[in-house]
Amino acid sequence: MATTKLKRTSLYASGATPINMIQAAFYNEDCIVYDMEDSVPLAEKDSARLLIYNTVRYHRPANKYVMIRVNGLYSEFIEEDLEAAVRARPDAIRIPKVEYKEEAVRICQRITEIEKEAGLEPGKIEVWCNIESYLGMINAYEIATADPRIEALALGAEDFTASMKSTRTKAGLEIFYARNAILTACRQAGIEAIDAVFSDINDPEGLKEDTTLTRNLGFDGKTCVHPRQIDIVNSFFTPSAKEIKYALRVLEAVEEGKRLKKGAVTLDGSMIDKPMELRARTTLAQAEAAGVAIGGNLK
Amino acid sequence: MINAVGREIPEKIGSYVVKPYAGPMETIEADAPVVSKRKPSKRAVGENKLLPDLKAAILATGLKDGMTISFHHSFREGDKIIGQVLTVIRELGIKGLRFAPSAVVNIKNPSIVSFVKDGTINRIQASGIRGELGDAVVNGEVELAEPVILRPHGSRPHAIETGDLTIDVAFIGASAADDFGNCTGQIGPNACGALGYSFIDATSADKVVVITDNLVPYPCVPMSISQMYVDYVVKVDEIGDPAKIGAGATRMTKNPRDLLIAQRCADIMAASRLFKDGYSFQTGAGAIPVACTNFLADYTEQAGIQSSFTLGGMTGAIVDMHNRGLLRTMLCSQSFDAVAARAIAEDPNVLEIDNSMYANMFNKSCVLDKLNFGILGALEVDVDFNINILTGSSGEMMGGIGGGPDVADGADISIVTLPIVRGRIPSVVDKVFTCCTPGSSVAVVVTEAGIALNPKHRSYQMLKEDLDAAGIKTVTIESLRDLAYSMTGVPKPIETTDKITCIVEYRDGTVIDVIRQIKRD
Amino acid sequence: MIVKQPAVAGTLESSDIQVSIFPNPGNGLDIQLQSIAKAQFGDSILETTRAVLAEFEITDAVVSLVDKGAFDWVIRSRLQAACCRATESKFNWKGED
Numbered sequence: 001m002a003t004t005k006l007k008r009t010s011l012y013a014s015g016a017t018p019i020n021m022i023q024a025a026f027y028n029e030d031c032i033v034y035d036m037e038d039s040v041p042l043a044e045k046d047s048a049r050l051l052i053y054n055t056v057r058y059h060r061p062a063n064k065y066v067m068i069r070v071n072g073l074y075s076e077f078i079e080e081d082l083e084a085a086v087r088a089r090p091d092a093i094r095i096p097k098v099e100y101k102e103e104a105v106r107i108c109q110r111i112t113e114i115e116k117e118a119g120l121e122p123g124k125i126e127v128w129c130n131i132e133s134y135l136g137m138i139n140a141y142e143i144a145t146a147d148p149r150i151e152a153l154a155l156g157a158e159d160f161t162a163s164m165k166s167t168r169t170k171a172g173l174e175i176f177y178a179r180n181a182i183l184t185a186c187r188q189a190g191i192e193a194i195d196a197v198f199s200d201i202n203d204p205e206g207l208k209e210d211t212t213l214t215r216n217l218g219f220d221g222k223t224c225v226h227p228r229q230i231d232i233v234n235s236f237f238t239p240s241a242k243e244i245k246y247a248l249r250v251l252e253a254v255e256e257g258k259r260l261k262k263g264a265v266t267l268d269g270s271m272i273d274k275p276m277e278l279r280a281r282t283t284l285a286q287a288e289a290a291g292v293a294i295g296g297n298l299k
Numbered sequence: 300m301i302n303a304v305g306r307e308i309p310e311k312i313g314s315y316v317v318k319p320y321a322g323p324m325e326t327i328e329a330d331a332p333v334v335s336k337r338k339p340s341k342r343a344v345g346e347n348k349l350l351p352d353l354k355a356a357i358l359a360t361g362l363k364d365g366m367t368i369s370f371h372h373s374f375r376e377g378d379k380i381i382g383q384v385l386t387v388i389r390e391l392g393i394k395g396l397r398f399a400p401s402a403v404v405n406i407k408n409p410s411i412v413s414f415v416k417d418g419t420i421n422r423i424q425a426s427g428i429r430g431e432l433g434d435a436v437v438n439g440e441v442e443l444a445e446p447v448i449l450r451p452h453g454s455r456p457h458a459i460e461t462g463d464l465t466i467d468v469a470f471i472g473a474s475a476a477d478d479f480g481n482c483t484g485q486i487g488p489n490a491c492g493a494l495g496y497s498f499i500d501a502t503s504a505d506k507v508v509v510i511t512d513n514l515v516p517y518p519c520v521p522m523s524i525s526q527m528y529v530d531y532v533v534k535v536d537e538i539g540d541p542a543k544i545g546a547g548a549t550r551m552t553k554n555p556r557d558l559l560i561a562q563r564c565a566d567i568m569a570a571s572r573l574f575k576d577g578y579s580f581q582t583g584a585g586a587i588p589v590a591c592t593n594f595l596a597d598y599t600e601q602a603g604i605q606s607s608f609t610l611g612g613m614t615g616a617i618v619d620m621h622n623r624g625l626l627r628t629m630l631c632s633q634s635f636d637a638v639a640a641r642a643i644a645e646d647p648n649v650l651e652i653d654n655s656m657y658a659n660m661f662n663k664s665c666v667l668d669k670l671n672f673g674i675l676g677a678l679e680v681d682v683d684f685n686i687n688i689l690t691g692s693s694g695e696m697m698g699g700i701g702g703g704p705d706v707a708d709g710a711d712i713s714i715v716t717l718p719i720v721r722g723r724i725p726s727v728v729d730k731v732f733t734c735c736t737p738g739s740s741v742a743v744v745v746t747e748a749g750i751a752l753n754p755k756h757r758s759y760q761m762l763k764e765d766l767d768a769a770g771i772k773t774v775t776i777e778s779l780r781d782l783a784y785s786m787t788g789v790p791k792p793i794e795t796t797d798k799i800t801c802i803v804e805y806r807d808g809t810v811i812d813v814i815r816q817i818k819r820d
Numbered sequence: 821m822i823v824k825q826p827a828v829a830g831t832l833e834s835s836d837i838q839v840s841i842f843p844n845p846g847n848g849l850d851i852q853l854q855s856i857a858k859a860q861f862g863d864s865i866l867e868t869t870r871a872v873l874a875e876f877e878i879t880d881a882v883v884s885l886v887d888k889g890a891f892d893w894v895i896r897s898r899l900q901a902a903c904c905r906a907t908e909s910k911f912n913w914k915g916e917d
Contacts, residue, residue, distance in 0.1 A: 018894045019835040022786070023556050026719075026747040047829050047901035050911060054893040054900075057916075059786070083913040118917045227555035231562075292770070693859035722835055722889020723857040786891055790860035 006030040006289040007065060007152065007192055007221040008237035009230050014039035015048030025061035027227040028234055033067040036081050037096050045077050049084045056088035067128065069094040073103050082107070086114040092126035092151060097159065099135040101142035108147035123149060128194070132156035133163040137178050144189035154223060155182050157196035168199075170206050172213070183218055195219040201226040211236045238290040239283045247280035247287075304685055304734050306812045312799050313445050320809040323708070323739050334462035336505040337528070349478040349532045353387045353510070356531045357468075360506040362393055366467035369504065370400040371496040373472070373484055373633060377543030378406055380472040380510050383535060385414045395444070397422040399464055401455060401496035401654070402699045405430025415441045424448040424464055426455065427689065427699015428801075434695050436800050439816040446813070447801040449689065451735075452632075453658025453665065453705035454806045456499040460661070461808070469504035471497045471529075472538050476511040477519040480529025484634075485521050485644040485651070487513035489539040492613065492634020492643060494523045495654040501528040512538045521644055523651055545636040549614045551593060552586035556747050560716050561587045564674060564745045565594035569602070570769035572761065573671045573711055576604040580672040581611045581706055584635040587716045588674050589616045596620040610657055610666050611702055613639035613649075621649065630666055632657040658705035660806055667709025675703045675715045675741075679731045682776050684738030684753045686715060687731035689803070692724040694793045694817035700735050705806050707740040712758050719746040725783035725790065727776065732793055734812040735803060748782055749774040794818040823881045827905035830890075830898035837865075837890040839898045841906040842882040849873060849880070855887035868892055872899040875915075876907065 010031040013024035016039060024032055034056060040048040052068055060066050068090045070081035085093050093111065098104055108127060115122045127149040131137055137160065144153055157175045158168060166174035175196060186193035195214040198207045207229055214222050215236045222233050239247070250267060254277055257265030265272045302308055302319035310317055342348070350356045362368070368388075370381050381400065386409060388396070398420040403411060411432045414420045421444040428436060428447060435441045450458060458464040473482035474490045484491040489512060501507050501524050508531045509524070552558060564587070568574055580595065582588040593616055599606060600623065609617055610630040615638030620626045629649040634640040642649040657666050667673075678697055679687040686707070691697035707713040717726045727746065742756040750773045752762055766773060795815035805811040823843045830838040837855075844850060851869055855862060865887060873881065890898070904911050 017833065017836075018890060019833060022720075022835060022891070023747070026556070027559060046904060046911075047898065050900045050904075051894065051897040053913075054897045059891075059893050080910070080913075084911075087913055087917065117914065228558065291772075692857065723861055723887075723891060724889065788861060788864055788892055790857075791863065793859065 005065065007194065008290075009221060009233045010067070010154070010194065010223045011227065011230060012039065012069070012223070012225075015052045016040045016044050018051060021051065021055055024227070025064065027230050029064070029224065029230045030221070030234075031065040031067055032061060033069050033094055035069045036077070036085075037069050037071050045071065049081060053084045053088045056090050065092070066090045067092045067094045069096060072096055073098070073107065082110055083114060086111055086120070086125060087118050089120065090125065092128050094128040094130060094154070096130045096156070097132045097136070098129040098143055099133055100139055101146045104129055104143050104146035104150060108149045111149065125149065126151035128152045128154055130154050130156045131182055132159035134160070135163075137181050140182050140185035141188055144185045144191055150191060152192035152194050152220075153182050153186050154194035155179060155196040158199075170200065170203075170210070172210060179217055179219075187218070192220040193218070195222040197223045197225045198229070199225060201228060204232060207232055234290075237286060238292060239287045243283050244287050244292065247283040250276055250280040251284070302810065304683070304737050304811060306734060308810055308813055309799070312802060312813070315445065315802060318809045320737065320805050320811040323737065331461070333460040334465065335460075335503045336465050336467065337502060338505065340530070347478075348480055348529065349514075349534070353384060353533055353535065354391065356508045356533045357384070357387055357391060359531055360468045360508060362388065362468050364393055365395045365397075367397040367399050367465060369466045369469045369500045371471065371494060371500070372400055372402040372404050373491040373494060373496060374489070374539040374544050375491075376404050376406060377489075377540040377545075378404065378472070379537050379539050380470065381411070382406060382409045384470050384510070385409070385411075385419060389414065389417065389419045394418045395421045397424065399424040399466060401452070402426040402701075403428045403432055407431070412441060415443065424450070425699070426450055426452055426701060427696070429696050429699055437690070437694055437696060437814055437817050438819055439796075439798065439800065446799050448804060449700055449801050450804045451658070451700045451704040451806045452496070452654055452702040453660060453667070454804055454808060456655035456659045457661045457808060459499050459503045463808070466500055466504040468506045468508065469497070469500035470508050470510055471501060471524065473509050473511045473524070474538065475513045475515050475519055476509050476532055477515055477517040478532055479517060479526040480507070480509045480532050481517070481519040481522045481524070481526045482509045482511060482529070483519060483521045483523040485523065485640065487511075489513070489537075489541055489544060490637070490640045491539070491544050492640030493631040493651040495632030495652055495657065497524060498653040499655050506530045508533060510535055510538060512536060545634070545640070549584060549589050549616065549636045551616070552590055554586060556718060557586045558590055559747050560718065560745055561590035562594055563750060564591045564714055564716050565598055566769070566771060567714060567743060567745065567750065567766065568595060568672050568712070569598040570771055571672070571712060571765045574598070574602070577607040578604070578671045579608045579610075579669060580606060580674070581609055581670060581710070582617065582674045583612050583676070584614055585676055587676070589614055591674055591716070592616040592620060596623060596625050599625040608666075610652070610670070611706070613642070615639055618642045618649070621646070630657065658702050658709070658806070660705070660708070665709070667705055670706070670710040671712065673706035673710030673713045675707055675713060675736070677703075677715050677717045677726070679726055679728050680715055680717065680741070680744050680776075681728050681731045681738070682780055684741040684744065684776065685731050685734045686736040686738075686741060687733045688735050690733045690814060692790065694732065694795070700803070704736040704740070707736045708806060712742045712762060713740060714743045714745055715741055716745045719748040719779060719783050720787055723787050725780070725787045727779040727783045729780065733803060733814055737805070737811065744776060744779070746779060749779055751776040751779055821877050821903075821907040821909060823878060823906045824908050825906060827902050829901035829905060832886060832888055834888050835890055835894065837885060837887040837895050837898050839902040840884040841902045842884075844880045844882045847880060849878075850882045851885070852883070853885045853887065855885070857887065857889050864892065865895060868895050869899060872896055872903065876903040878903060878907070881906070
């Protein structure tokens with residue numbers, strides 16, 4: 001399902017380094033993820049939590065979907081992380097290594113409690129679940145539908161392949177099934193599906209190949225490991241002028257058909273079916289969200 | 300009085316009569332003939348121009364108290380000539396000199412400040428006095444007979460030719476020279492590349508001394524400066540430190556912020572209608588310009604076109620673009636790294652040019668008059684697009700004027716690249732502390748937080764259309780300032796006394812600003 | 821609150837500030853500031869420091885600040901972290917509801 005709120009690219013910024021947090025706000029990523037988890041050393045969890053709280057609550061970057069990744073569900077930090085993260089009022093909280101529906105339910109309930117305590121509008125903060133193991137993948141649909149807050153599932157390929165005893169490769173055949181499994185779950189649940197990172201920051205051609213697959217499979221976005229990846233990934237999720245023009249023609253033909261009460265509509269000699277119409281609408285929604293000028297009178 | 304960029308300047312500063320900057324169309328034309336102190340002078344039969352040491356050469360020039368001496372700064376922080384020459388002058392007890400190099404870089408051991416403190420030097424004119432000397436000047440720690448005069452590269456040859464700056468003795472460091480004074484910076488262990496700053500000194504000074512550590516058999520080829528201008532030659536042990544002159548090629552930065560700014564800058568050039576076969580550009584040194592050159596080369600290749608020329612200071616990145624067949628000619632007045640220095644000697648399409656030909660607006664034309672795109676660095680830019688490239692956030696001397704004001708004025712599209720904040724210091728501000736380049740000559744400001752076009756620039760309409768057509772979004776300069784201040788807070792203004800320590804001249808010889816002494820706790 | 825132990829928060833990296841707090845029983849506040857942006861923002865940094873110490877009701881402490889050009893909210897965060905560590909207390913997240 002296409003959305004108008006773009007989530008093509010997510011970039012992590014470590015809560016341990018102010019300079020990274022500040023600079024991350026200026027790149028072209030749609031979603032910024034302030035990280036309390038992997039990038040923060042154990043001894044700095046408290047200071048990172050405060051830095052992220054003050055940044056998101058009082059100086060959140062404009063025009064970005066702002067997320068906070070909290071520490072693991074079973075870590076000693078999760079309770080205080082949630083206290084801080086909810087009160088910081090991000091667009092979403094990103095939960096690492098979710099494996100069971102019950103875990104997602106528990107976190108969402110806790111978020112609701114804190115929202116109430118803090119006098120915040122309940123249910124406003126969305127939740128992204130990172131799927132980073134075969135268990136999470138098997139339970140993906142249940143997790144995706146555990147709570148209305150859940151907005152996206154994101155595949156974490158490094159931990160996933162470790163859990164599978166797979167070898168992580170650039171071609172990514174070892175995560176092909178997981179990509180499809182998560183995508184299928186998200187489509188059925190009506191939420192966003194976010195693909196795994198491409199780890200080699202010095203291989204733009206490899207990134208393009210990988211992102212081609214990301215897009216062709218149907219993902220809504222991809223996590224980036226480095227600012228240099230952002231513009232490339234964004235471009236794959238931004239329809240070209242040619243694609244927009246074609247989509248407009250498809251929808252104009254459909255409208256024309258409705259007006260003339262025609263049963264079957266054709267364009268350039270071939271029949272326009274429902275999937276074609278759906279794809280055209282997706283293209284235009286993506287273009288509009290990306291701020292690309294759309295000609296014509298149909299949106 | 301208030302000049303055309305709104306700066307309060309007295310009508311006279313000591314004996315210096317201020318011609319206030321009056322705006323881009325108000326250039327003052329000179330009608331007097333070019334001034335030179337060069338005299339017809341015949342070499343006597345058997346006379347040896349090669350003298351045994353610096354002391355002999357300085358004595359031979361007849362250098363006296365109160366005279367003007369000059370140097371080039373092409374050896375950058377690796378320069379060992381200025382220190383050696385000043386030390387001998389001090390030993391000879393000569394005082395009260397006017398020190399007029401093309402620029403003062405931050406050389407230590409010996410420091411220039413010590414020569415000011417002991418009275419060897421009592422006046423200074425240069426494009427910049429970065430580092431220890433500059434800080435001593437703006438903090439009032441050294442006593443000079445008159446304020447320092449700071450000029451852009453294009454303006455120094457003009458000041459020399461009008462007679463505002465006459466040079467008694469020019470000391471020209473060369474990485475290779477013969478015993479008659481033919482010399483170059485292109486070859487030898489301390490090669491620095493182009494000697495573009497020195498041509499005007501060679502042709503205008505009363506006496507010219509070439510100093511080298513690499514005496515080659517007559518005649519020295521390449522022959523950047525001819526024997527016909529040279530009075531004496533001296534061989535010393537070392538003229539520089541090659542590691543500090545610029546070893547290897549300037550590397551591509553990995554800083555994602557600088558890469559983003561460079562990419563946006565290249566995007567703007569590629570979107571312009573002037574980006575077509577035969578276009579010209581100038582980028583310069585520094586992380587952002589080097590990265591920008593690489594991105595521009597890729598765009599040029601993709602478009603299947605070739606740039607006709609680049610000029611000014613050269614880097615390995617530019618040589619690389621030339622070697623890829625994407626850039627026909629390099630007009631070098633300065634070389635920023637060893638790759639660029641070597642290229643002049645090796646390739647007929649890489650030319651060493653006179654700095655005056657590059658940037659002096661009072662030539663019958665300068666190369667800048669033909670420039671399409673000019674990339675500039677800055678410490679600060681304000682909401683009137685004025686640029687400060689001299690003074691840092693607490694008034695300290697951070698840079699030299701360089702060729703920035705010349706390039707901005709000459710280029711069809713001048714692009715200032717800078718991060719929106721440096722640490723807690725905002726770079727886009729209400730009013731720059733020191734105005735070096737008038738905002739009217741700045742077309743675009745590129746930061747990581749957005750691109751601002753100057754609606755008052757002569758290329759605005761064209762640029763706006765081209766960027767709109769390419770889908771490149773722009774913001775107002777005020778919104779960049781607001782964003783910067785929202786992050787940093789509004790800085791407390793720098794407090795100064797009334798004493799003027801530096802006069803900042805514009806490329807037309809008028810006064811664009813002054814730097815008053817900084818109040819320190 | 822009482823400063824029970826010396827504590828440090830923040831780093832000496834660009835755009836950060838290192839805050840060190842030491843016990844100073846009965847001797848009030850002694851704040852020492854080193855900053856690369858002292859001329860422009862010294863007063864503002866001291867003001868933020870006093871405000872955060874007041875929020876923690878810390879009246880006796882030696883506070884040493886080594887600032888590398890941190891923004892105000894970074895300074896505030898580092899001070900809060902250092903105060904929590906020095907007073908061995910958890911941050912009161914409900915305090916700003």
